[in-house]
Amino acid sequence: MTTTLTKQSLLGRPIDRIDGRRKVAGAAPYPSDFDLPGQAHAALVSSTIANGRITRIDRSAAEAAPGVLLVLTRDNAPAVADPPMSNLGSTMRWYFRDDRILHYGQHIGIVVAGTRAQAQAAARLVEVEYAAEEPVLDLDDPRATIEENPYGLDSSRGDAAAALDAADVTVDSTYTIGAEINSPMGLFTTVASWQGGRLVVHDTTQFPSMVRASLAAMFGVPERDVRVLIPFLGGGFGAGLRLWSHTVLTTMAARELDRPVKLVLTRPQMFSSTGHRAASRQRMRLGATQDGRLVAIDHDAVAANGIGDMLPAPIEMGTPMAYACDNVATHERRAHLNIAFTGFMRAPGSVELHFALESALDELAGKLGIDPVELRLRNYAEVHPESGKPWSSKALRECLTVGADRFGWSGRDPSPRSTRDGDLLVGQGMAEASFDFYAQPCTVRLSVDRGGNALVRTGATDIGTGTYTITAQLTADLLGIEVDQVRVELGDTDLPPAPQSGGSGLAGALGAAVKDAAAALGERLARLDGRPGETIASLLDRHGLDELSATGHSDLPAAAATTDLAVAGPFAATFAEVGVDEELGVVRVRRLVSVIDGGRLYNEKTARSQIIGGTVMGIGAALLEEAAYDPHTGRVANGTFGDYLMAVNADVPDLDITFVGGPDAFNPVGTKGLGEIGIVAVAPAIANAVHHATGRRIRDLPITLDKLL
Amino acid sequence: MSSTTAARSTEVTVELRVNGRTYPARLDSTTTLLDALRDELHLTGTKKGCDQGACGACTVLRDGKRIVSCLTLAAQCDGSEITTIEGLADDGVPHPVQEAFVRHDALQCGYCTAGQVMSAVALLREGRAHTDDEIREFMSGNLCRCAAYPNIVAAIREVADS
Ligand code: FES
Numbered sequence: 096m097t098t099t100l101t102k103q104s105l106l107g108r109p110i111d112r113i114d115g116r117r118k119v120a121g122a123a124p125y126p127s128d129f130d131l132p133g134q135a136h137a138a139l140v141s142s143t144i145a146n147g148r149i150t151r152i153d154r155s156a157a158e159a160a161p162g163v164l165l166v167l168t169r170d171n172a173p174a175v176a177d178p179p180m181s182n183l184g185s186t187m188r189w190y191f192r193d194d195r196i197l198h199y200g201q202h203i204g205i206v207v208a209g210t211r212a213q214a215q216a217a218a219r220l221v222e223v224e225y226a227a228e229e230p231v232l233d234l235d236d237p238r239a240t241i242e243e244n245p246y247g248l249d250s251s252r253g254d255a256a257a258a259l260d261a262a263d264v265t266v267d268s269t270y271t272i273g274a275e276i277n278s279p280m281g282l283f284t285t286v287a288s289w290q291g292g293r294l295v296v297h298d299t300t301q302f303p304s305m306v307r308a309s310l311a312a313m314f315g316v317p318e319r320d321v322r323v324l325i326p327f328l329g330g331g332f333g334a335g336l337r338l339w340s341h342t343v344l345t346t347m348a349a350r351e352l353d354r355p356v357k358l359v360l361t362r363p364q365m366f367s368s369t370g371h372r373a374a375s376r377q378r379m380r381l382g383a384t385q386d387g388r389l390v391a392i393d394h395d396a397v398a399a400n401g402i403g404d405m406l407p408a409p410i411e412m413g414t415p416m417a418y419a420c421d422n423v424a425t426h427e428r429r430a431h432l433n434i435a436f437t438g439f440m441r442a443p444g445s446v447e448l449h450f451a452l453e454s455a456l457d458e459l460a461g462k463l464g465i466d467p468v469e470l471r472l473r474n475y476a477e478v479h480p481e482s483g484k485p486w487s488s489k490a491l492r493e494c495l496t497v498g499a500d501r502f503g504w505s506g507r508d509p510s511p512r513s514t515r516d517g518d519l520l521v522g523q524g525m526a527e528a529s530f531d532f533y534a535q536p537c538t539v540r541l542s543v544d545r546g547g548n549a550l551v552r553t554g555a556t557d558i559g560t561g562t563y564t565i566t567a568q569l570t571a572d573l574l575g576i577e578v579d580q581v582r583v584e585l586g587d588t589d590l591p592p593a594p595q596s597g598g599s600g601l602a603g604a605l606g607a608a609v610k611d612a613a614a615a616l617g618e619r620l621a622r623l624d625g626r627p628g629e630t631i632a633s634l635l636d637r638h639g640l641d642e643l644s645a646t647g648h649s650d651l652p653a654a655a656a657t658t659d660l661a662v663a664g665p666f667a668a669t670f671a672e673v674g675v676d677e678e679l680g681v682v683r684v685r686r687l688v689s690v691i692d693g694g695r696l697y698n699e700k701t702a703r704s705q706i707i708g709g710t711v712m713g714i715g716a717a718l719l720e721e722a723a724y725d726p727h728t729g730r731v732a733n734g735t736f737g738d739y740l741m742a743v744n745a746d747v748p749d750l751d752i753t754f755v756g757g758p759d760a761f762n763p764v765g766t767k768g769l770g771e772i773g774i775v776a777v778a779p780a781i782a783n784a785v786h787h788a789t790g791r792r793i794r795d796l797p798i799t800l801d802k803l804l
Numbered sequence: 805m806s807s808t809t810a811a812r813s814t815e816v817t818v819e820l821r822v823n824g825r826t827y828p829a830r831l832d833s834t835t836t837l838l839d840a841l842r843d844e845l846h847l848t849g850t851k852k853g854c855d856q857g858a859c860g861a862c863t864v865l866r867d868g869k870r871i872v873s874c875l876t877l878a879a880q881c882d883g884s885e886i887t888t889i890e891g892l893a894d895d896g897v898p899h900p901v902q903e904a905f906v907r908h909d910a911l912q913c914g915y916c917t918a919g920q921v922m923s924a925v926a927l928l929r930e931g932r933a934h935t936d937d938e939i940r941e942f943m944s945g946n947l948c949r950c951a952a953y954p955n956i957v958a959a960i961r962e963v964a965d966s
């Protein structure tokens with residue numbers, strides 16, 4: 096095709112988000128903005144204990160309340176089949192299958208009424224009696240059932256135990272992280288309607304194809320008769336990667352009533368209904384030679400899991416790949432507790448691993464008297480430590496050196512408590528990060544029309560990462576047209592199948608599929624004998640064609656299984672400076688430098704926003720965020736936005752974000768995902784900076800003032 | 805859970821003036837301004853993030869001052885002039901704050917954005933956007949889990965400087 100290479104590449108350019116105008120006008124529709132004709136409103140009845148059994152439910156008062164149309168509990172709910180396993184290795188435990196209460200806030204029933212206020216009022220009238228038992232809430236509780244290696248993350252290379260014994264210097268430290276709640280701003284919503292046997296659901300999800308497959312299986316209808324719509328979601332950060340019970344209950348109520356039903360979770364319900372980052376405890380043992388070569392890494396992690404629930408917390412997954420070290424062992428354990436079901440939260444597993452590993456390396460650097468950046472460079476994995484294959488891309492060295500440069504690391508006095516600024520102790524710390532490659536197959540349909548405009552359609556979601564924008568940008572680039580000539584349709588399972596927005600895997604898979612579609616379209620256009628410099632519009636016009644379409648597909652996991660490269664995810668290094676008020680125990684991040692290898696960028700502006708978002712969430716994880724459980728009821732005692740502290744505008748320091756590295760050699764577009772890498776090194780960099788400032792090593796997140804006083 | 809409790813409520817007639825239009829409405833006296841805007845007036849640009857006054861997603865202007873509409877009863881607004889995100893544009897031309905938000909990528913998922921923009925407009929009207937620190941402080945009642953915070957500051961600063 097002659098039309099494609101006439102312009103300078105659009106890829107990477109910091110163009111404005113194409114859906115930005117709609118969003119600033121309040122015109123982008125989120126699930127809670129949809130109202131259907133004849134719709135009824137639902138409210139949930141939730142358990143007020145965390146462990147035990149339901150002995151009696153009395154629906155009568157609720158059923159008699161004004162406006163009430165339906166009250167469904169396990170006593171009168173129709174049976175449903177179990178949902179299938181998703182490609183993330185999770186499935187939903189259907190609460191109504193028995194009378195057990197597994198956690199506080201477990202859904203016991205759904206009440207549907209003419210108005211939301213009526214439904215909420217009636218929900219409080221459902222009487223539930225329990226046989227309650229003391230909840231098991233703590234990882235250390237001896238009553239907790241421990242599963243060993245449930246997701247197959249135990250691994251061993253060389254002989255870590257022997258190497259630890261023989262090492263010149265060792266570190267043996269234990270790190271804990273409290274439960275964190277994803278807390279996207281958008282309240283999760285389901286609007287379900289059965290339209291002549293076909294189910295249409297507006298549902299807050301990052302994974303519409305999974306919701307479709309799950310609802311189809313549970314309600315016994317073919318997948319083609321389920322349509323999930325989600326053009327915009329108010330964030331997810333992983334909360335939208337599982338099927339949650341409120342979606343099933345709303346769908347069930349709509350079927351029973353044969354009218355549309357809408358449910359919007361309340362903010363307190365979001366704390367127990369849509370997952371969280373499981374609390375974890377990790378023992379990290381490192382062995383090294385006197386000159387700072389790692390000879391052993393032994394990583395033992397236990398993370399919380401809901402009782403009867405299945406969901407990997409891939410904490411040990413990245414350990415064997417992090418550094419060049421001959422002897423590495425990982426041990427995976429899960430403790431089943433009376434907590435709300437866990438989920439994935441931004442960089443799941445990677446955040447936990449790097450807090451432990453990068454803190455332990457800082458401890459090792461101190462023991463050896465080697466600079467922390469230098470220690471990481473000495474153990475740099477030039478090739479993949481397991482397979483020995485060369486990386487498809489790895490600019491982590493540049494992340495470290497460029498970061499050190501921009502931060503002014505070389506002027507740092509390594510001894511703790513060496514720097515003061517007025518009343519504040521000042522400390523500087525750093526950490527590096529990697530996030531494993533992940534992808535799933537993706538299909539897109541690409542059309543061009545006689546007006547010279549293109550349409551890209553796929554069932555993916557844009558959770559705020561910029562999927563609409565980068566898809567348009569890549570398509571325009573490949574077709575040699577302007578970005579505003581490309582329309583992108585997402586968020587609809589009637590469109591070609593796409594994977595979840597998650598695991599930093601969508602942008603790479605979608606881009607590869609768009610490229611495949613553009614190549615197929617190019618072939619079809621070439622057969623029309625384009626003239627030099629001729630536009631697509633005139634080509635179609637000359638042949639009397641209204642439009643031309645092609646389907647594109649990518650299967651990166653299959654390609655990754657056969658390539659000679661070690662397929663890399665993104666890398667990062669973060670440098671942080673903190674000020675600690677010793678009297679008050681208050682830590683403030685003063686400035687933060689992050690350098691990211693994200694491969695080739697689609698859009699420098701939205702890419703930067705992803706890193707800013709991850710960084711700020713990392714500051715919250717380091718200093719603020721933790722769900723506190725009431726020991727008797729198992730309730731998240733701080734389960735409101737007033738009580739669960741997250742970073743606000745005033746918490747954000749001066750951020751310096753730089754991208755390094757070139758196109759990835761494996762991905763057809765050269766990109767790597769950016770949604771998660773930004774958060775990974777932030778908490779350990781801050782914890783290391785706190786140690787440098789105060790001499791105190793805090794191994795428990797968040798670093799709150801009580802731990803420093 | 806919700807601010808609209810079932811406690812003895814009565815119907816009231818209110819005249820809501822929103823974005824220059826008058827909407828007569830019969831509402832439960834406990835209906836919040838936020839629910840009235842979204843459910844009765846179908847102005848869904850204003851968002852509910854917590855319904856407890858803690859996130860700022862529902863921020864609108866009442867007589868030019870910012871309020872959280874989830875903690876304001878609709879009945880209290882009788883006679884007030886309410887401005888929501890839908891009323892900011894002037895004859896189809898976006899407000900400079902809206903333009904600046906797009907240029908600076910001061911949004912990601914966009915769910916908090918209406919509230920951020922309304923707070924920013926109020927801040928600028930009050931002439932309190934002298935320094936970045938002042939902007940950060942004033943904007944800290946508006947949570948953004950996507951953390952577009954630095955870009956929000958940059959967008960507001962640009963409008964303040966122009
Ligand atoms: S919805 Fe009003 S402040 Fe959160």
Ligand code: FES
Binds near residue numbers: 329330559
């Ligand atoms: S843009 Fe997503 S919460 Fe602010």
